Amino acid sequence: MLIDGHGRVVNYLRVSVTERCNFRCQYCMPEKPFSWTPKEKLLSFKELFLFIKVAIDEGVNKIRITGGEPLLRDDLDRFISMIHNYSSDIDLAITTNGYLLDTVAERLKRAGLKRLNISLDSLKPEVAHKIAQKDVLDRVLKGIDMALEVGLGVKINMVPLKGINDGEIIDIMEYCKARDIKVRYIEYMENRHAVDSLKGMHGKEILAKIKESYRINALGREGASPSFNYRTDDGYEFGLIDPHKHDFCESCNRIRLTAEGFLIPCLYFDEAQSIAKAVKSGDIDGASEVLRAVLRDKPKENRWRVDESIDDISARAFYETGG
Numbered sequence: 001m002l003i004d005g006h007g008r009v010v011n012y013l014r015v016s017v018t019e020r021c022n023f024r025c026q027y028c029m030p031e032k033p034f035s036w037t038p039k040e041k042l043l044s045f046k047e048l049f050l051f052i053k054v055a056i057d058e059g060v061n062k063i064r065i066t067g068g069e070p071l072l073r074d075d076l077d078r079f080i081s082m083i084h085n086y087s088s089d090i091d092l093a094i095t096t097n098g099y100l101l102d103t104v105a106e107r108l109k110r111a112g113l114k115r116l117n118i119s120l121d122s123l124k125p126e127v128a129h130k131i132a133q134k135d136v137l138d139r140v141l142k143g144i145d146m147a148l149e150v151g152l153g154v155k156i157n158m159v160p161l162k163g164i165n166d167g168e169i170i171d172i173m174e175y176c177k178a179r180d181i182k183v184r185y186i187e188y189m190e191n192r193h194a195v196d197s198l199k200g201m202h203g204k205e206i207l208a209k210i211k212e213s214y215r216i217n218a219l220g221r222e223g224a225s226p227s228f229n230y231r232t233d234d235g236y237e238f239g240l241i242d243p244h245k246h247d248f249c250e251s252c253n254r255i256r257l258t259a260e261g262f263l264i265p266c267l268y269f270d271e272a273q274s275i276a277k278a279v280k281s282g283d284i285d286g287a288s289e290v291l292r293a294v295l296r297d298k299p300k301e302n303r304w305r306v307d308e309s310i311d312d313i314s315a316r317a318f319y320e321t322g323g
């Protein structure tokens with residue numbers, strides 16, 4: 001069992017397989033010149049898998065593949081099947097923007113994938129375009145349909161932004177309700193890479209919008225998940241992820257691995273240690289040592305403060321960390 005320096009059991013690993021993306025979501029990576037990490041620096045699936053085996057052997061039983069856009073990485077289904085074949089009990093999921101899903105959903109399902117979280121910020125083509133800075137909606141909706149058709153579990157993530165998609169909170173809920181899938185509203189998290197003018201809706205503002213259409217009951221947090229669940233008076237369950245509140249840190253159960261091999265104990269902390277050297281030389285004990293050191297260093301709380309200057313927040317972007 002993996003236990004961090006604050007006594008929390010850590011059983012959840014998020015693995016970013018690439019920082020690259022085919023979207024430029026305004027809240028994540030606006031369109032401006034980028035210098036991507038050279039491809040040679042990315043860990044191969046074999047190297048990532050070596051660490052994943054160590055993590056599973058030590059107690060990780062939940063893995064999410066993310067990015068950047070994970071479906072940009074060739075042969076992702078091969079990676080999924082490596083993990084699934086090693087331990088079929090692992091709760092294995094992917095977070096994706098859905099753009100390429102139409103063509104790969106079936107292969108991913110066959111490889112052993114169970115669940116997907118798909119980002120869907122708008123049902124209006126022009127608003128989706130404005131947020132992603134690309135014409136994306138049709139393909140994303142096709143991807144969602146295909147994922148459902150092949151029998152993958154689907155959850156939708158929406159980031160409500162003031163003056164952009166704040167009028168669609170109920171529309172997205174109705175879309176999800178009609179497909180019997182759960183939506184999770186995510187508070188916009190300020191960061192140095194987002195478009196400056198963006199203003200996110202806070203959790204209580206999101207709930208107030210929903211209350212204009214439904215009476216809602218609070219259900220509580222789902223285990224160690226940052227998502228707080230609610231139920232509408234007609235029985236639909238949705239989630240709210242409000243990191244500004246900090247109240248999920250005390251039960252945090254996760255660590256993150258970047259595509260370059262940095263093991264990160266918390267989403268917005270600069271501290272990280274590299275497993276690259278260990279996995280490149282097949283050094284299982286070395287990888288295990290880094291894992292334990294990162295757990296010892298895992299901070300008590302995330303550094304999300306509304307009143308904190310953006311310069312005090314970690315420079316690392318979501319697309320690098322695997323948001």
Ligand code: SAM
Nearest residue numbers: 027028067068069095096097119157188189323
């Ligand atoms: N590209 C994939 C996607 O968009 O689903 C996976 C990576 S993305 C970084 C993971 C999640 O982080 C998405 O649901 C996205 O909406 C969310 N996200 C990115 N930037 C965010 C921000 N500044 N505030 C809140 N959520 C954010």
Ligand code: SF4
Nearest residue numbers: 021023025028068097
């Ligand atoms: Fe890409 Fe996802 Fe970031 Fe959007 S949120 S730019 S899809 S990594």
